[in-house]
Amino acid sequence: MLDGGRGPGVAMAMRMVVALARVLGAQQLLPITNAHIDSCLYHGQAGLDFAQKLADLGATVSVPTTLNTSSLDLLHPGLVRLPPEDAVPARALMDAYRALGARATWTCAPYQSTERPAFGEDIAWAESNAIVFANSVLGARTERYGDFIDICAAITGRVPHAGLHLPERRNPTVELDCSALSLAMLGHEAVWAALGDVVGRQSGTGIPLLTGIDPSVVDEDKLKALGATAASSGGVALFHVAGVTPEARSAGNDPAWTGLPTVAITAEMLRGARDELSSGADFSLPLDAVALGTPHFSLREFEKLAVALEGTVPFHPGCTVWINTSREVLAQAQEAGFVQAAQDRGAKIVVDTCTYITPILRPEERTVMTPSGKWAWYAPMNIGVDVVFGTLHECLSSARTGKVVRDERQWS
Incomplete structure (x- = not known):
């Protein structure tokens, strides 16, 4: 691929993947099974030029690939009030990613599809809430892939063997004790979003382990709200909830999951997050x-x-x-x-x-x-x-x- 044996478009994409691997210090590449592309949102001419260049060079995705939100609502024409000088290239960008073989899903929540990655699969997902959901709730493995490495990974079917693809990099770094939060309070998705704000600020780019939460009150929409806000207020790409998320359930007595620095989460902290938001x-x-x-x-x-x-x-x-x-x-x-x-x-x-x-x-x-x-x-x-x-x-x-x-x- 790197030498052009599969065409100039694939070679262009592989050059970027290899360059990222060097930055991350990876010694090898991993095959992936799935990709999600965030770079289909129009931010300017450079993004359109990039996608069209790949398409003109004959590149197509090599794994099932979904597309994130775009700049237009094609089912409701005129709803987005973009001037023609922005609407026309925004539509051209959407067309370019479809030409590359990606599926026109136009959603920031590809995990809501009937087809989604399984536990342990290596994938290349962009979009912060999608990344944290895939890692945390599905137990798939992805690093933070953004514009424009996401489409390069989809074309080559490869990512650097680094970061959250490595099992040892997925262990928790801090325990957040949520036992003081009532079941009634945790019945609302927005409370989980406020919790995500607190989690993001307490964890930064670390990996939090939330403890003291009754599994019966948890569902995917609440975990979605938690992860999306934690990825916004901090740099959280993976969290664990004891007894709920797949890696937390399988950790058992792993010593890497014990003796962590602990922070108590209170209702007052969540109300403070609500007010700050x-x-x-x-x-x-x-x-x-x-x-x-x-x-x-x-x-x-x-x-x-x-x-x-x-x-x-x-x-x-x-x-x-x-x-x-x-x-x-x-x-x-x-x-x-x-x-x-x-x-x-x-x-x-x-x-x-x-x-x-x-x-x-x-x-x-x-x-x-x-x-x-x-x-x-x-x-x-x-x-x-x-x-x-x-x-x-x-x-x-x-x-x-x-x-x-x-x-x-x-x-x-």
């Missing part, structure tokens, strides 16, 4: 919008939303509820009858992209509530809005009244 918004002002689905809304979340909306009134006409999801999940949710209740009450669906990275919210939508720690982290910088962070129940109550509603019982 609320970026200076004036709660006395009208609420303009609610943003759900960052990372993308899952099928189970659509089901929970439909149940929560039973018997309720429409959303306030001055408050738009935006729901980000993938095409695949949206089709499943529509078939199951989980979407109509939200749309009947005024919610708007967004696919292929996300409301915190592209101009979708109307200019007058300045105060936005969300249960997503990741949305709360990035939206103020990316689109210049004020954010109120809260549980799904608080968000829905607020959307109906058109002003922020807090329920402190959910945070106690």
